[in-house]
Amino acid sequence: xxxxxDRLQQKIEAKDSRICVGLDPHLELIPENVLxxxxxxxxxxxxxxxxxxxxxxxxxxxxxxxDMTAVVKPQMAFYEKLGVPGMxxxxxxxxxxxxxxxxxxxxxxxxxxxxxxxAYAEAYLENxxxxxxxxxxxxxxxxxxxxxFLENKEKGAFALLRTSNPxxxxxxxxxxxxxxxxxxxxxxxxxxxxxxxxxxCGYSNLAAVVGATYPKELKxxxxxLDSVFFLIPGFGAQGGGAADIKAGFDSxxxxxxxxxxxxxxxxxxxxxxxxxxxDNYAKAARAAAEKMKNEINEVIK
Amino acid sequence: xxxxxDRLQQKIEAKDSRICVGLDPHLELIPENVLxxxxxxxxxxxxxxxxxxxxxxxxxxxxxxxDMTAVVKPQMAFYEKLGVPGMxxxxxxxxxxxxxxxxxxxxxxxxxxxxxxxAYAEAYLENxxxxxxxxxxxxxxxxxxxxxFLENKEKGAFALLRTSNPxxxxxxxxxxxxxxxxxxxxxxxxxxxxxxxxxxCGYSNLAAVVGATYPKELKxxxxxLDSVFFLIPGFGAQGGGAADIKAGFDSxxxxxxxxxxxxxxxxxxxxxxxxxxxDNYAKAARAAAEKMKNEINEVIK
Numbered sequence: 309x310x311x312x313x314d315r316l317q318q319k320i321e322a323k324d325s326r327i328c329v330g331l332d333p334h335l336e337l338i339p340e341n342v343l344x345x346x347x348x349x350x351x352x353x354x355x356x357x358x359x360x361x362x363x364x365x366x367x368x369x370x371x372x373x374x375d376m377t378a379v380v381k382p383q384m385a386f387y388e389k390l391g392v393p394g395m396x397x398x399x400x401x402x403x404x405x406x407x408x409x410x411x412x413x414x415x416x417x418x419x420x421x422x423x424x425x426x427a428y429a430e431a432y433l434e435n436x437x438x439x440x441x442x443x444x445x446x447x448x449x450x451x452x453x454x455x456x457f458l459e460n461k462e463k464g465a466f467a468l469l470r471t472s473n474p475x476x477x478x479x480x481x482x483x484x485x486x487x488x489x490x491x492x493x494x495x496x497x498x499x500x501x502x503x504x505x506x507x508x509c510g511y512s513n514l515a516a517v518v519g520a521t522y523p524k525e526l527k528x529x530x531x532x533l534d535s536v537f538f539l540i541p542g543f544g545a546q547g548g549g550a551a552d553i554k555a556g557f558d559s560x561x562x563x564x565x566x567x568x569x570x571x572x573x574x575x576x577x578x579x580x581x582x583x584x585x586x587d588n589y590a591k592a593a594r595a596a597a598e599k600m601k602n603e604i605n606e607v608i609k
Numbered sequence: 610x611x612x613x614x615d616r617l618q619q620k621i622e623a624k625d626s627r628i629c630v631g632l633d634p635h636l637e638l639i640p641e642n643v644l645x646x647x648x649x650x651x652x653x654x655x656x657x658x659x660x661x662x663x664x665x666x667x668x669x670x671x672x673x674x675x676d677m678t679a680v681v682k683p684q685m686a687f688y689e690k691l692g693v694p695g696m697x698x699x700x701x702x703x704x705x706x707x708x709x710x711x712x713x714x715x716x717x718x719x720x721x722x723x724x725x726x727x728a729y730a731e732a733y734l735e736n737x738x739x740x741x742x743x744x745x746x747x748x749x750x751x752x753x754x755x756x757x758f759l760e761n762k763e764k765g766a767f768a769l770l771r772t773s774n775p776x777x778x779x780x781x782x783x784x785x786x787x788x789x790x791x792x793x794x795x796x797x798x799x800x801x802x803x804x805x806x807x808x809x810c811g812y813s814n815l816a817a818v819v820g821a822t823y824p825k826e827l828k829x830x831x832x833x834l835d836s837v838f839f840l841i842p843g844f845g846a847q848g849g850g851a852a853d854i855k856a857g858f859d860s861x862x863x864x865x866x867x868x869x870x871x872x873x874x875x876x877x878x879x880x881x882x883x884x885x886x887x888d889n890y891a892k893a894a895r896a897a898a899e900k901m902k903n904e905i906n907e908v909i910k
Contacts, residue, residue, distance in 0.1 A: 332725075334724075351737075352736060352737050352738045383721075383725055383728075385719070385721060385725045385726075385728035385729045385732060386725075386728050388728075388729065388732040388733075389728050389729075389731055389732040390732075391696075391700065391732075391736070392693060392696050392697045392700060395692075395693050395696045396693045399692065399693060417719070417720050417721055417747070418686070418718070419718050419720070419747055419769075420684075420686060420718055421772060421773060421774035422774055422775075422776075423635075424633075424684055424686045424687075425686075427684075427686035427687055427689075427690050428686045428689065428690075430690055431686060431689040431690040431691075431692075432689075435653060435692070436652075436653050437653045446718070446720055446747045446749055447749075447780060448747055448748075448749045448769060448772075448780055448781065449769070449772050449774060449776065449777065449780075450772075450774065450776030450777055450778065450779030450780055450781070451776040451779055452774050452775060452776040453774070453776065468720075468749060468750070471722060471749075471750050471751075472722060473722035473723055473750060473751065473753050473754070474723075474753060475723075475750065475751030475752040475753040475754065476750065476751055477751065478751030478752055478798060479748060479749055479750075479751055479791070479794070479795060479798065480749065480751070482785055482791065482794055483785060483786045483787075484783055484784060484785055484786060485784045485785060485786045485788075486784075487786075490780070490783065490791060493780070493783055494780060497779060497780065
């Protein structure tokens with residue numbers, strides 16, 4: 309029995325890569341040779357064909373970046389948008405990622421009261437055919453919405469702490485009467501809750517999501533939480549750069565992965581990689597992933 | 610064009626029923642004549658058969674309670690647990706509820722940053738074949754995680770404010786430096802955000818979830834938020850009674866619906882309704898729904 313967090317940290321070190329490749333199929337950005345744009349005129353009628361294109365798109369991406377990343381993160385919304393066929397494409401994408409030896413972090417931000425949180429944990433972390441490794445969750449409901457996701461020590465959960473979006477401040481930055489912000493209190497809460505789930509690497513199976521777009525907060529949160537592993541989204545398309553995320557790692561360059569979704573998935577649309585052309589989107593994605601991997605390794609070493 | 614919240618309030622008044630029937634198919638509680646228990650020994654292998662049983666179970670329930678309720682609330686976790694066939698059963702359940710003239714509140718507690726929240730809104734509130742009326746959401750990400758669900762004024766969103774579970778206190782009850790709790794601040798935030806979406810009935814398409822299990826808090830929140838409609842879960846199985854929820858309604862008995870899931874779905878298991886027998890679970894559910902409807906009407910009149 310190996311703790312999820314140890315499996316993750318080891319795979320990161322084996323590949324010397326601290327990136328997480330998001331799999332967010334924005335339909336209107338998928339090249340025409342994979343997804344015929346006219347199918348998008350009637351999403352409901354064409355769910356099956358579009359979902360098949362999404363799966364093909366993802367498989368090509370995974371082939372291109374599999375040796376470059378330890379973990380991939382499909383964002384459920386983009387699959388749920390395609391109804392039942394979309395969920396089918398999601399499961400097949402995850403199965404394909406697993407067949408490539410990658411860890412899967414399913415980004416669904418599930419949250420509910422105890423018995424229902426248990427149903428979600430069972431739905432995604434206890435599937436016997438496709439062993440999903442971890443899931444994102446929302447901590448607003450407190451511990452009974454979190455603990456069901458930690459019952460199986462081979463699996464992990466990433467709870468929202470400080471998100472990468474502009475309106476993260478609305479609730480997360482409210483000031484408490486003890487001087488902390490809400491997100492700092494959530495951080496302390498997650499660290500305490502995760503103490504019973506710490507692996508050999510010193511980090512807990514209860515990890516946290518801290519956006520790259522708020523480097524000051526990231527630094528301060530890292531200093532406070534020494535056993536909480538971070539997923540750092542917001543790199544690339546959302547504006548965070550390699551220097552911004554340095555503070556999310558510990559002094560040995562451990563304890564975090566940095567996610568990029570659009571910046572890798574649709575790299576072919578950026579000037580820098582336009583020479584690959586839309587048909588070679590997977591090669592462009594590989595180049596972008598390699599650059600990101602190297603940039604991060606550079607700043608943390 | 611009619612505001613979601615006006616459609617809801619009118620249907621409640623037309624049926625003189627302030628209940629919401631949850632559709633939470635706890636598999637181990639479904640009677641043997643609908644779902645053969647041995648199928649549960651291998652959930653993954655038997656997803657299709659189990660999902661078919663769930664759909665049948667729900668259709669019978671809906672037939673039995675359709676004239677007794679304005680709105681039904683399927684909890685996604687229980688369907689997602691059955692993988693792709695489960696999602697199929699969910700969509701078919703929602704289509705069936707719509708064919709019976711019921712409003713659907715999809716309980717998925719979705720939450721994400723702006724563009725992804727938009728994808729969820731599109732996935733569930735913009736489906737052209739099955740017109741889902743509303744969805745539950747989590748407010749922790751702030752306004753850009755909420756507003757995409759309000760773009761279509763014919764649809765609504767129910768944001769978590771004070772949940773019904775024991776550990777609701779962990780984050781929601783933290784004290785702010787201005788004397789409010791986090792949940793009170795979330796309440797004020799939701800009321801402000803919802804001001805642009807107020808229908809003729811005086812309530813907003815941005816509604817809130819406030820548990821029946823905390824009657825003191827419910828009363829205080831109602832007093833503060835005069836344009837926020839409430840979904841009140843936790844009635845019945847979770848311990849809330851009719852007297853507890855009275856304070857959630859306004860002085861005219863408007864502005865809220867009270868949810869019961871297990872208490873109605875599996876009423877046949879309670880002593881009170883055991884005489885119906887497991888085969889007549891739908892009749893037992895109808896009796897429980899009628900009793901709940903009358904009890905609530907009693908206390909608010």
